Amino acid sequence: xxxxxxxxxxxxxxxxxxxxxxxxxxxxxxxxxxxxxxxxxxxxxxxxxxxxxxxxxxxxxxxxxxxxxxxxxxxxxxxxxxxxxxxxxxxxxxxxxxxxxxxxxxxxxxxxxxxxxxxxxxxxxxxxxxxxxxxxxxxxxxxxx
Ligand code: HEC
Numbered sequence: 532x533x534x535x536x537x538x539x540x541x542x543x544x545x546x547x548x549x550x551x552x553x554x555x556x557x558x559x560x561x562x563x564x565x566x567x568x569x570x571x572x573x574x575x576x577x578x579x580x581x582x583x584x585x586x587x588x589x590x591x592x593x594x595x596x597x598x599x600x601x602x603x604x605x606x607x608x609x610x611x612x613x614x615x616x617x618x619x620x621x622x623x624x625x626x627x628x629x630x631x632x633x634x635x636x637x638x639x640x641x642x643x644x645x646x647x648x649x650x651x652x653x654x655x656x657x658x659x660x661x662x663x664x665x666x667x668x669x670x671x672x673x674x675x676x
Contacts, residue, residue: 548604551604551605552603552604554604554608555604555607556607556608556611556612557611558595558597558601558607558610558611558614559593560593560594560595560597561593561624561625562593563592563593563594563624564624564625567624567625567626568623568624568625568626569583569623569624569626571626572626573626573673574673575669576669578665579665579666579669582658582662582665582666583623585655585656586644586645586656586657586658586662587621587623587644587645587656588623589614589649589653589656590613590614590617590618590645590646590649591617591618591620591621591622591623592618592622592623592624593618593622593624593625594624595614597610598610598652613646613649621634621635631674632670632671632673632674633670633674635666635670636666636667636670636671639658639662639663639666639667640663640667645657645658
């Protein structure tokens with residue numbers, strides 16, 4: 532390999548990595564209106580509430596704990612996209628009936644949620660079989676209201 536070429540390539544890569552830092556998507560945490568939360572509208576027992584806060588709230592609430600690496604492109608682009616997308620599908624702090632309880636149970640039962648990549652960095656968000664059962668038992672009760 533030609534060393535000069537490798538060096539040029541690395542410098543170009545470094546410049547690109549610096550340059551993309553200029554594109555900074557907004558990392559938002561909109562204010563929480565107590566009347567709009569899930570628990571204001573549906574009875575959520577404390578154990579289920581705790582599961583949601585531990586394993587879902589970073590992407591499905593207005594209380595995202597933005598990690599330091601969410602400042603760095605291109606990771607920042609990916610994370611803000613996940614959070615915006617997640618909030619649109621299910622928002623614990625801006626609950627609307629469009630979110631189906633059945634979907635929640637299906638997502639946790641299949642292991643699709645919490646997202647795999649998230650679990651690598653947040654192993655404490657892993658759901659036990661008991662957690663899944665608690666969530667699904669609750670969705671059944673909640674949808675029968
Ligand atoms: C790392 C971010 C992240 C975490 C953590 C997370 N989600 Fe999601 N969730 C998303 C994204 C992004 C989407 C939209 C894309 C998709 O459906 O895969 C989504 C979609 C969903 C949907 C809608 C699925 C559909 O097909 O419409 C439900 C329901 C859901 N999540 C529930 C949960 C629950 C319950 C938890 C916690 C146990 C959780 N999520 C944790 C990011 C996350």
